[in-house]
Amino acid sequence: MISGNLKTLVAVLAASAAMVSGVQANGFSRGNADTDIIYEDGRFDARLGVVYTTPNRGYETINGAAVTDSDYSDSYAVPTAAAKFNITEDLRCAGTYTQPFGADVSYGPQAIVAGLTADRKGTASMDFVANELGLTCGYKFKAGPGNLWLLGGAFVEDISYHEGTFVGGISVANNFTTLELKENYQPGYRLGAAYDVPEIALRVQAMYRSEVVHNLDGTFYAPAALAAGSIFSNPSAVGSATLPQSFEIKAQTGVAPGWLVFGSVKWTNWAAFDVLTYTSALGAPANRKEFYFKDGWTYSLGVGHKFNDKLSGSLSLTYDQGVSTTEDVHGDTITLASGVQFNLNEMTKISVGGAISHLQGGSVALSTGAGGIGPGHKFAYTVGDDWAYTVGANILVKF
Known part of the structure; x- marks a missing residue:
C-alpha cells in the first residue's frame, strides 16, 4: 500500500524543505517557520535544526576597474525549532522559532575607498536579522476521502540592524x-x-504570512574627532522598515509504493522593502539604504523515495526569481538540494542534507542623484556568477 511506504517520506520532505529555505536568495529571505510539524502523527512532536550557508559573492569591478577584495558576503546559520501538541486529535497547535530574514556583509578596502571617494562615507560592514516566535493551530474535519484543514495563528517578529562606516x-x-x-x-x-x-x-496547502512594519531606535556612536566621543542615545538614532508579506502554495502526493513527488510556488512582497530609512543626531552616516526590490517568486519541484524502513531521501530543484531592479544584485538563483532521513527508532528521526546554489551575476549603475540618493549606487559595480553552499541537520522526537 502506498501509505505504508510513504509515511516516513512525508516527514523527510518537511526536513529537506527547511534546508532549502536557508539558501533561497529571494531578497533577504532566510528561514521558514516549521508549521508542517502540525501534520505529524504523534501526540507531541518536537523538531530542532540548523542550516549553515556560505554564499561566495564579491565584486568583480568597481567603477570599471578590476577588484581584488575578498567576497563581501558573510556565512550565516539559521536555527529552527518547533513543538506540536494535540489538544484533541482534530485540533493541534505548534510553537515555532526561526530567523525569517537577514543579511551579513563585510566590505574590503577597495569598496570602502570607493565609498569614501564618492561621498566621504565608506561602509565597512552591515548586518541585520529578524527573529520570529509563532503559534499556529490547525483544525481538521472529514471532507470526502480526506481531511480539510483550517490553519491560522499569530507570530511576533523583532529586528536588529548594525552598520559600521x-x-x-x-x-x-x-x-x-x-x-x-x-x-x-x-x-x-x-x-x-x-x-x-x-x-x-x-x-x-496554501498559507499567507502578513507583513510587519518596524520602527527602530538605538544609538549612533562617533569618535572624538566628530562628536567629542559622545554616544547619542534613543531617540537620536531612529529608523523604519517593512518586512514583507508572502503567500505560498505547496503540494505533494504519492505516485507509487515508496515514491513521492512534491512542489511549491511562493510569492514574497519584496517591493514593500524599498528603503531602510534612519536618522541620527549628527546626520551621518547617510540616512537611508536603498533597495527598490520588486516582488519575488520562488518555484520548487522534487521527488522523495523510501529506500528501506530506516532510510529515506529527497532531491529537489528550486528556481528563485531575482528581485533586484536598480540597486544591489539579487538575481535569479537555482538551487539543487538533497536530504536523507534516518529512523533511529519509532520515536527519533535524524535528517541531514546539503544544497548548492548558482547565483546570477549582474551590475549596478552609478546613481545620478546627489549623495547617491535615487536609482543606482554611489559607485558603479559588477558581480559575476557565483555559488553558495549549504549544509543542514535536524532531529525529530515523538512522544
Whole structure:
C-alpha cells in the first residue's frame, strides 16, 4: 500500500524543505517557520535544526576597474525549532522559532575607498536579522476521502540592524562610526487551509504570512574627532522598515509504493522593502539604504523515495526569481538540494542534507542623484556568477 511506504517520506520532505529555505536568495529571505510539524502523527512532536550557508559573492569591478577584495558576503546559520501538541486529535497547535530574514556583509578596502571617494562615507560592514516566535493551530474535519484543514495563528517578529562606516576623505584620517538600531517583537499573523488524503500521502496547502512594519531606535556612536566621543542615545538614532508579506502554495502526493513527488510556488512582497530609512543626531552616516526590490517568486519541484524502513531521501530543484531592479544584485538563483532521513527508532528521526546554489551575476549603475540618493549606487559595480553552499541537520522526537 502506498501509505505504508510513504509515511516516513512525508516527514523527510518537511526536513529537506527547511534546508532549502536557508539558501533561497529571494531578497533577504532566510528561514521558514516549521508549521508542517502540525501534520505529524504523534501526540507531541518536537523538531530542532540548523542550516549553515556560505554564499561566495564579491565584486568583480568597481567603477570599471578590476577588484581584488575578498567576497563581501558573510556565512550565516539559521536555527529552527518547533513543538506540536494535540489538544484533541482534530485540533493541534505548534510553537515555532526561526530567523525569517537577514543579511551579513563585510566590505574590503577597495569598496570602502570607493565609498569614501564618492561621498566621504565608506561602509565597512552591515548586518541585520529578524527573529520570529509563532503559534499556529490547525483544525481538521472529514471532507470526502480526506481531511480539510483550517490553519491560522499569530507570530511576533523583532529586528536588529548594525552598520559600521568610515567617515572622512581618503587623504585624511578616517573616523569609524557605528549605528545600532533595533525594535522588539511586533505582531503578525498567518492564515491558511489544506486538504490531505493520508492513504496516498496527498496534501495541498496554501498559507499567507502578513507583513510587519518596524520602527527602530538605538544609538549612533562617533569618535572624538566628530562628536567629542559622545554616544547619542534613543531617540537620536531612529529608523523604519517593512518586512514583507508572502503567500505560498505547496503540494505533494504519492505516485507509487515508496515514491513521492512534491512542489511549491511562493510569492514574497519584496517591493514593500524599498528603503531602510534612519536618522541620527549628527546626520551621518547617510540616512537611508536603498533597495527598490520588486516582488519575488520562488518555484520548487522534487521527488522523495523510501529506500528501506530506516532510510529515506529527497532531491529537489528550486528556481528563485531575482528581485533586484536598480540597486544591489539579487538575481535569479537555482538551487539543487538533497536530504536523507534516518529512523533511529519509532520515536527519533535524524535528517541531514546539503544544497548548492548558482547565483546570477549582474551590475549596478552609478546613481545620478546627489549623495547617491535615487536609482543606482554611489559607485558603479559588477558581480559575476557565483555559488553558495549549504549544509543542514535536524532531529525529530515523538512522544
